[in-house]
Amino acid sequence: MARYTGPGGVRTAAEGLRDTASGAAMDPKARFRVGSVTKTFSAVVLLQLAAEGRIRLDAPVDDYLPGLLPDRRITVRHLLTHRSGLADYTNAMFDRTVPGFEAVRNRVFSYRELVDLSLREPRTTEPGAAYAYSNTNFVVVGMLIEQATGHPVGKEYQRRIIRKLGLRNTSYVHPGTAIEGMHVRGYLHPDEAGAPLVDSTEQTVSWAQSAGAVISNPADLNTFMSALLGGRLLPGPMLDAMLVMTPTDATGTRFYGLGLRRYDLSCGTSVYGHTGTVQGYYTYAFATRDGRRSLAATANTSNHGEANTALGGTLEAAFCGKRPA
Numbered sequence: 001m002a003r004y005t006g007p008g009g010v011r012t013a014a015e016g017l018r019d020t021a022s023g024a025a026m027d028p029k030a031r032f033r034v035g036s037v038t039k040t041f042s043a044v045v046l047l048q049l050a051a052e053g054r055i056r057l058d059a060p061v062d063d064y065l066p067g068l069l070p071d072r073r074i075t076v077r078h079l080l081t082h083r084s085g086l087a088d089y090t091n092a093m094f095d096r097t098v099p100g101f102e103a104v105r106n107r108v109f110s111y112r113e114l115v116d117l118s119l120r121e122p123r124t125t126e127p128g129a130a131y132a133y134s135n136t137n138f139v140v141v142g143m144l145i146e147q148a149t150g151h152p153v154g155k156e157y158q159r160r161i162i163r164k165l166g167l168r169n170t171s172y173v174h175p176g177t178a179i180e181g182m183h184v185r186g187y188l189h190p191d192e193a194g195a196p197l198v199d200s201t202e203q204t205v206s207w208a209q210s211a212g213a214v215i216s217n218p219a220d221l222n223t224f225m226s227a228l229l230g231g232r233l234l235p236g237p238m239l240d241a242m243l244v245m246t247p248t249d250a251t252g253t254r255f256y257g258l259g260l261r262r263y264d265l266s267c268g269t270s271v272y273g274h275t276g277t278v279q280g281y282y283t284y285a286f287a288t289r290d291g292r293r294s295l296a297a298t299a300n301t302s303n304h305g306e307a308n309t310a311l312g313g314t315l316e317a318a319f320c321g322k323r324p325a
């Protein structure tokens, strides 16, 4: 399903079922797990703390979380830009998709346990030397938020973003496993061709937390990304810092800033936002630089490249008027 908001109004589209057992149709008002779109929520809170002078982006993480990381050269900005070199513990955790998921779906991890999983593996780069996406970075961002505020991240999301923007269908749920209210059930594709889908709706998402545990719906994601790019959540200089982008691949059209992606589309429009992949759910949540146009799209499956690619096609359709092939 997808929801587009622009100067001409709101358009929605939905196909298929949000619950295969009941036969309930996909509904653009339904809630779902947004996965790594959570990273943009975490980045906004940390950048607000930086704007308040409570965190310095170019300070060593060690200044705030002494002894947590093995290298004082790793800075707060390195975490937000995925340039810390900290290994992503989920690569090993989900190497075998369904067994990996079933092993953690009801587990509750501490932040420290997740960081320790990462530190068992070799680092991917010298601090600041290259982009290497890692969930570990935004687990540490969550630790920084909690250390600086004395509050759980969920409370800071609620106070600084959700309540401020009136996001009535957005919440941070950890370690509860249920999605409250009308929601989309998620169906994970196993690695084995032809094997039955796994209903992955209920899980703690404790393996991700501040890197992936937000629940939302399309309208709220439209509001969030439009408000962010429209300057309602960060002072100008901090938003500008968030938008300092480096390439993430060789295409020259994919970039990452501070907890925010930039995609350059075929029609010359650049859109800013984040993608998400959590068992049973793909999400794209993007807006134009002025925040006046935004798109939120989700598919209730994952571990399925074709579905993800098709969902990504909604960006070209929404912002460039190009119908998917």
Ligand SMILES: CC1(C)S[C@@H]2[C@H](NC(=O)CCCC[C@H](NC(=O)C[NH3+])C(=O)[O-])C(=O)N2[C@H]1C(=O)[O-]
Pocket (backbone or CB within 6 Å): 034, 035, 036, 037, 090, 094, 095, 096, 097, 098, 100, 133, 135, 188, 212, 275, 276, 277, 278, 279, 280, 281, 302, 303, 304
């Ligand atoms: C960079 C990504 C893609 S991965 C990262 C985070 N999601 C995860 O780390 C979960 C990865 C396993 C998900 C699982 N896949 C497997 O288990 C494969 N063996 C599936 O497809 O449901 C998120 O969300 N981000 C996406 C993002 O930012 O778009």
